[in-house]
Amino acid sequence: MIDWLQEDLAPYFPDTKFAQEEPNGLLAAGGLLTPAWLIAAYRRGIFPWYDDDSPILWWSPAPRMVLKAEDFHLGRTVRKLMKKSDFKISCDLAFPDVIYQCAQPRDGEDGTWITEEMEQAYIHLHDNGISHSVECWSCSGELIGGLYGLQINKVFFGESMFSRKSNASKLVFAYFAQFLFDSGIIMIDCQMHSDHMAQFGASEIDRIEFETLLHDAVDQPLVINYPTFLTDNTEMRHE
Missing domain, CATH: 3.40.630.70 (Leucyl/phenylalanyl-tRNA-protein transferase, C-terminal domain)
Structure with a gap:
């Protein structure tokens, strides 16, 4: 069994050591896809992966x-x-x-x-x-x-x-x-x-x-200024 995450609570996730071995990494279901939930998940190595016929499913596979x-x-x-x-x-x-x-x-x-x-x-x-x-x-x-x-x-x-x-x-x-x-x-x-x-x-x-x-x-702060182009030639015009 996996935990069902309540939408009306602050973002929280079970310890990743409880992720299933089969299917590899399945950890929890439910919750929301708001920035707060997503950032909390990724900071712990957890990400959403599901389809239209499923609830939101959260994963933390190993190995990584x-x-x-x-x-x-x-x-x-x-x-x-x-x-x-x-x-x-x-x-x-x-x-x-x-x-x-x-x-x-x-x-x-x-x-x-x-x-x-x-x-x-x-x-x-x-x-x-x-x-x-x-x-x-x-x-x-x-x-x-x-x-x-x-x-x-x-x-x-x-x-x-x-x-x-x-x-x-x-x-x-x-x-x-x-x-x-x-x-x-x-x-x-x-x-x-x-x-x-x-x-x-x-x-x-x-x-x-x-x-x-x-x-x-x-936990190490880093601000990156993403350039418009990574290649030298910037004359291209996209539609």
């Missing part, structure tokens, strides 16, 4: 996929792409469009976990300067890739990404991760294992190590 600043690297192939590509990478120019594209079903999938309620919740966080998007634009101004997530002090919590052209999401993450670590971010939370993140140096760590790193990093 993370990218630490000291482990981040750009492989030769990625570096070549960054030199040769004429795509333009921006920050926070099209947050609603990015989360909408991330919410579209992938090939071979019928549905999505990014419900309309989730979209609005993270747009609200964006309006409050907490969640951020990164966009990849073609030379003609078409949005062809992107990602979104949220920053709490020295941690960036990655949520989702999409790609409509080959290598678009790879370039988005390469430029953005490099910027984050140069700006003082200690760790990017990637949540679950993916080969895409592993190529940049992300790896799985156990709950104790993750939560030790997390609690230290979220």
